[in-house]
Amino acid sequence: MTISIFINSSNLITSACNRIQLKYININTMKITVVGAGAVGATCADNIARKELAEELVLLDIKEGFAEGKAMDMMQTMALLGFDTQIKGVTNDYSQTAGSQVAVITSGLPRKPGMTREELIGINAGIVKSVAENILKYSPEAIIVVISNPMDTMTYLALKSLGLPKNQIIGMGGILDSARFKYYLSKALNCNANDLQGFVIGGHGDTTMIPLTRFATYQSLPVTELLDEVTLSKVAADTMVGGATLTGLLGTSAWYAPGAAGAALVEAIVRDEKKIFTCCVALDGEYGQSDICLGVPVIVGKNGWEKIVDFPLNEAEQAAFNKSAEAVRNMNNVLTEMKLI
């Protein structure tokens, strides 16, 4: 009995030490920057701090004092929430971001009700290009996470203008869209969203995303066996306009799920999780597409996206993917017209 208690407590101590060490390694080596202290950027930063993914987190915004205020507000939650990450707000001073291992770009205007993400390109493309270049100047090794819209085209812009290895440029959209897909599936199945698997590929646009209902499961049960076709089509349709629905309700685009999705991606990178996520990455023949950034399943770890999981789509899915690529490619052409790439 005594021995058994001794072994158990020693196991407990070992496991506690492992946890402490994991935290120790992360908070003492990581510096992360989030550009844009608006609702999405601040929520992303808040999640990163709560998860203690960095020793130092820099929140940068162009608006005088805004990031400083958001950072101070978050730092005042430290004694309530118990995290150790130091959050520093700065006004447009990129030298403060120097040496960041991960940089998240959320800058630019959000959608207004009735607007598509694509309509933001004219204003956001110039902003994202200049932000990305400033990040690179001070953090040449950084992995760049793109959240700004239109996200697929902004990811392509970062890829083309920064000259970084393609694995270091990751658009977040599919993680958010997949989370929304699981939300709507959980409503239809009246189940816990944590018990669902499912992913959304293609573009991060109301008409370009492709919820792959064929592969979604509830635990390991195919949802196609549990829900009728009409319900499944409605889940897919609701997922596709998930962002627009929230924009209509909120008067601006959503922030809790986009911020949490960004932080989940950062976590997979800094903890080298090798998790599978749908992210917007550069395709080089995978899924039949090249010279484009589009949402596909990838393995994410310390090197950014490390591998594309390239599996065969059926005819209808591949046709939808090609259509999505065509729409995103048309949007990417605007970057050339704007002389940004």
Ligand code: LAC
């Ligand atoms: C959304 C925005 C952030 O989908 O793209 O909510």
